[in-house]
Amino acid sequence: MNLKEIKEIISLMNEHSLTEIEIEKGDQKIKLKKSAGAGAEIMTEGMAISPAMQRAAVEVPLAKPKGEVRNLIEIKAPIVGTFYRAPSPDAAPFVEVDQEIEVGHVVCIIEAMKLMNEIKSEVKGRVVDILAENGDPVEFGQILFLIEPA
Secondary structure (H helix, E strand, O other), rough: OOOOHHHHHHHHHHHOOOOOEEEEEEEEEEEEEEOOOOEEEEEOOOOOHHHHHHHHHHHHHOOOOOOOOOEEEEEOOOOOOEOOOOOOOOOOOOOOOOOOEEEOOOEEEEEEOOEEEEEOOOOOOEEEOOOOOOEEEEEEEEOOEEEEOO
């Protein structure tokens, strides 16, 4: 399967409100599963999935839930690096889901080239979702948090 075919499958999933699909083609098997707040997760047997295909699945937007329209603000990674929710492994996270935050509130740290960069909120509101996992690598422009403005 190529990247175009995977994107078409994800589009069909969105169009028909599917959360999971499994396809077998000869000795190749692919399973796509939507997860909350992210793109599709790809699991395969008998075929190699390139990092570009993995990124494409995450970058394809999921269909928005019907009847729920919210004005959410995205906090995106301003740099490439490693995402940390807390200042140290034994410390409490900077923010949690449903927490109210102010402008300038530190929401995470991104480590880049051995430098710890505090990422601060530019909006006042409530944290709706945290889309990155502690210790995960993040890319420039990747959505880290969804904030409901106050």
